[in-house]
Amino acid sequence: MNAFPHVSPKLRVLAVSVAAAVLATVAVTYTVRAAHDAQPTAATSAFALDRGHLYFRSTEAGAGRVARLPLTGAGRRTTDGPSCERFHASGGTGLCLLRRPGIPPKAYAVVLDGRLREKRRIALPGIPNRARVSASGRMLSWTMFTTGDSYAGGGASFSTRTSLLDTRTGYLIKNMEEIPLTLGGRRYHSPDVNYWGVTFARDDNRFYATVSTRGKTYLVRGDLRKWTAETLRENAECPSLSPDGTRLAFKKRVRGGTKDPWRLYVLDLRTMRERPLAEDRSVDDQAAWRDDGTLAYALPGRDGRKSDIWTVPADGSGRPELLVPGGSSPAVVR
Amino acid sequence: MYLASTDAVATAAGNRRTRGRVTGPVLALGAVSLVTDISSEMVAAVLPLYFVLGLGLSPLQFGFLDGLYNGVTAVVRLLGGYVADRRGGHKAVAGSGYLLSALSRLGLLLAGGATAGIGAALAADRLGKGVRTAPRDALISLHSPPDALGRAFGVHRAMDTVGALLGPLAAFALLWATADAYDAVFVVSFCFGLFGVLLLVAFVPAGPPSPERSPGAGRAGRRARAAAGARSALALLRHRAFRRVCGAAALLGAATVGDAFLYLLLQRRLDFAESWFPLLPLGTAAVYLLLAVPVGRLADRFGRRGPFLAGHAALLAAYALLLLPTGGRTLLVGVLLALGVFYAATDGVLMALVAPYVPPDRRASGMAVVQTGQALSRLVAAAGFGAAWTLWGVGTALACAALALTAAIAGAAALLPRTGSSAPPAGARASERTA
Numbered sequence: 143m144n145a146f147p148h149v150s151p152k153l154r155v156l157a158v159s160v161a162a163a164v165l166a167t168v169a170v171t172y173t174v175r176a177a178h179d180a181q182p183t184a185a186t187s188a189f190a191l192d193r194g195h196l197y198f199r200s201t202e203a204g205a206g207r208v209a210r211l212p213l214t215g216a217g218r219r220t221t222d223g224p225s226c227e228r229f230h231a232s233g234g235t236g237l238c239l240l241r242r243p244g245i246p247p248k249a250y251a252v253v254l255d256g257r258l259r260e261k262r263r264i265a266l267p268g269i270p271n272r273a274r275v276s277a278s279g280r281m282l283s284w285t286m287f288t289t290g291d292s293y294a295g296g297g298a299s300f301s302t303r304t305s306l307l308d309t310r311t312g313y314l315i316k317n318m319e320e321i322p323l324t325l326g327g328r329r330y331h332s333p334d335v336n337y338w339g340v341t342f343a344r345d346d347n348r349f350y351a352t353v354s355t356r357g358k359t360y361l362v363r364g365d366l367r368k369w370t371a372e373t374l375r376e377n378a379e380c381p382s383l384s385p386d387g388t389r390l391a392f393k394k395r396v397r398g399g400t401k402d403p404w405r406l407y408v409l410d411l412r413t414m415r416e417r418p419l420a421e422d423r424s425v426d427d428q429a430a431w432r433d434d435g436t437l438a439y440a441l442p443g444r445d446g447r448k449s450d451i452w453t454v455p456a457d458g459s460g461r462p463e464l465l466v467p468g469g470s471s472p473a474v475v476r
Numbered sequence: 477m478y479l480a481s482t483d484a485v486a487t488a489a490g491n492r493r494t495r496g497r498v499t500g501p502v503l504a505l506g507a508v509s510l511v512t513d514i515s516s517e518m519v520a521a522v523l524p525l526y527f528v529l530g531l532g533l534s535p536l537q538f539g540f541l542d543g544l545y546n547g548v549t550a551v552v553r554l555l556g557g558y559v560a561d562r563r564g565g566h567k568a569v570a571g572s573g574y575l576l577s578a579l580s581r582l583g584l585l586l587a588g589g590a591t592a593g594i595g596a597a598l599a600a601d602r603l604g605k606g607v608r609t610a611p612r613d614a615l616i617s618l619h620s621p622p623d624a625l626g627r628a629f630g631v632h633r634a635m636d637t638v639g640a641l642l643g644p645l646a647a648f649a650l651l652w653a654t655a656d657a658y659d660a661v662f663v664v665s666f667c668f669g670l671f672g673v674l675l676l677v678a679f680v681p682a683g684p685p686s687p688e689r690s691p692g693a694g695r696a697g698r699r700a701r702a703a704a705g706a707r708s709a710l711a712l713l714r715h716r717a718f719r720r721v722c723g724a725a726a727l728l729g730a731a732t733v734g735d736a737f738l739y740l741l742l743q744r745r746l747d748f749a750e751s752w753f754p755l756l757p758l759g760t761a762a763v764y765l766l767l768a769v770p771v772g773r774l775a776d777r778f779g780r781r782g783p784f785l786a787g788h789a790a791l792l793a794a795y796a797l798l799l800l801p802t803g804g805r806t807l808l809v810g811v812l813l814a815l816g817v818f819y820a821a822t823d824g825v826l827m828a829l830v831a832p833y834v835p836p837d838r839r840a841s842g843m844a845v846v847q848t849g850q851a852l853s854r855l856v857a858a859a860g861f862g863a864a865w866t867l868w869g870v871g872t873a874l875a876c877a878a879l880a881l882t883a884a885i886a887g888a889a890a891l892l893p894r895t896g897s898s899a900p901p902a903g904a905r906a907s908e909r910t911a
Contacts, residue, residue: 154678161674165667172663173654180655227529241529243652245645246755269528287528287538333865356866400537400591426534442532442589449532470532 181205187258188222199229201448202468227270229471233279239270251284276342282307283340304337324372339380339428350381380428391429421454421462430472440470501619502628504679506635508672515668517643526658531589541595550848552606557844560611567682573608577601578669585662610844617831629824630772637765712842717893718833724888729853731884733861733877741798763816771820780829781892787821790814795878
């Protein structure tokens with residue numbers, strides 16, 4: 143049964159050494175080429191936060207860095223903003239989530255001023271996932287994804303940590319999961335609650351977010367001053383409040399499993415009625431409002447691009463349109 | 477290179493009592509595991525990053541895919557053991573498992589952002605891991621003198637752990653050098669995986685080492701083995717001593733709270749810089765690595781029952797430390813040390829403990845049964861602990877776990893046979909009498 147009984151030990155060592163050399167060459171060549179293609183990271187920005195622009199993370203020219211376009215459509219893309227994994231900006235404040243490789247790799251939330259210069263840097267555990275700045279630019283929130291927090295047993299262990307930062311007072315809540323939660327009218331306790339995707343109201347006090355517990359997700363409404371949160375409805379993730387504060391865009395899970403699970407919906411907060419949008423692809427993003435009638439969001443890119451930004455009317459009419467080829471993390475500065 | 481002497485040592489191992497040395501096949505298998513673990517831990521370390529940042533998928537999807545195939549491993553393991561025994565092809569079965577895992581890295585590369593493809597690649601990796609484990613451990617036991625099994629497994633596990641330590645470091649260094657080129661990680665991981673397969677093919681002998689152990693080396697032997705296998709791997713459970721070892725392992729497994737829980741508790745208690753959280757398992761691995769061989773030697777000299785029970789007592793100590801108001805460095809060092817001791821004294825030692833009770837022609841099946849029993853009971857324990865945590869809070873849950881573990885240790889002490897550490901093959905035959 144011995145595979146090669148007739149091959150002498152010396153020959154085997156030789157054969158394995160040759161194979162090892164070939165494999166090492168493959169590994170090194172591939173790595174060197176990948177290192178050569180690597181984009182440099184930057185902390186500086188070639189532009190500031192100006193009204194009337196759409197900011198986004200470019201995945202094409204100047205990949206990994208923030209770029210911008212005038213909202214009016216005319217005018218070219220300006221690249222060479224700061225390097226971020228996720229980006230959001232509003233009211234003269236930018237929020238940049240970035241990773242720095244190393245052992246172990248580190249991640250940071252960087253608060254940027256109106257000229258996109260670094261004001262504060264907060265070290266974070268996990269992988270940057272969502273970033274949001276309130277309309278006034280005062281309140282910031284971001285979500286990190288961590289593995290290894292296995293509460294529920296088994297291998298399906300993931301958890302999120304959502305932080306809140308008041309830039310006026312400098313008060314930082316690293317993990318908002320201790321906020322008293324009312325679920326279905328009752329005070330709720332469970333170690334497996336996870337929050338993500340916060341969006342702030344104009345008063346910088348009210349907020350909406352997603353909470354998940356025991357395999358279900360809920361839309362929650364929270365109050366920062368009272369420090370309470372209550373669930374509004376089931377199955378709504380990554381809410382995004384319209385500029386006029388009357389509607390919430392969110393992604394709804396329409397299918398189990400991992401194939402195309404989400405669809406974009408808009409919830410009218412006065413009637414609490416939801417409406418699917420004309421986008422029929424699965425959107426896994428916290429949408430941004432381009433204006434009171436249009437949403438912008440990222441989808442996996444076409445023609446080999448990593449990601450594209452699309453828009454769709456917020457009332458369920460019309461058709462999706464490609465806005466920015468090669469971009470993600472859209473944010474409109476009004 | 478020491479591996480060159482593989483065959484000579486292998487044939488000698490059966491007859492000579494080589495207390496002073498670990499045999500060539502064991503070292504070769506250790507090297508295979510080291511290289512393979514570099515390959516698999518590289519991928520495991522970057523997979524969450526790749527998912528969320530590289531592909532822009534949601535963490536929820538990652539959790540779903542990652543947890544999907546965990547149960548599969550346990551069942552496949554039984555199959556791997558059974559097939560290895562039936563055909564006498566330990567090496568072929570283990571090799572196909574290693575190859576499947578190596579190829580799964582290419583699957584990840586080719587899948588791109590398609591979740592179905594990634595799911596298939598992860599499934600292939602788990603399948604490979606499940607298939608190879610029992611035949612590999614059987615080979616280690618068959619190529620070691622019975623009185624040195626503890627050390628042989630200690631050496632193998634130490635080498636394995638070196639790979640597990642190096643893998644994440646290599647992956648993070650690669651991401652650093654290439655500015656997050658995940659494909660480079662997959663390609664390098666594939667190269668390591670394939671190298672592991674080549675090491676196995678070239679330096680690990682095919683089956684049991686000497687004619688006197690198995691009924692015959694030739695075709696007749698294979699036929700005899702096939703007959704033995706056909707009697708079903710589970711028929712082993714009719715043997716009293718084997719059944720008792722299985723029972724003890726499963727009982728203790730049912731009181732073993734997963735590491736992830738303990739690290740999480742540790743992190744909550746200490747509130748240290750969270751970016752260091754991923755390094756906690758490395759601390760445990762370092763202790764495991766250092767102690768695996770010495771504990772294996774102790775087990776060979778004074779019996780394997782003692783270290784196996786003591787290892788679980790160390791786990792109990794870790795629970796106790798987390799329950800007591802100790803804090804700071806003492807708590808951190810204590811828990812990591814206790815977990816390291818736990819692994820060093822239980823993982824390889826269990827295989828050394830069970831080997832003498834299983835005849836060589838059913839060794840792989842026997843090991844698969846023990847491992848599967850332990851793995852399944854640990855899954856139950858993790859789910860139970862998670863539920864207890866949710867219902868009663870963390871303190872009560874941990875106290876319950878400590879009580880359960882105390883009871884399990886007492887039960888296992890009663891169950892585990894007291895026969896000497898190094899029961900010769902003849903003893904194994906004797907223990908075949910059904911109860």
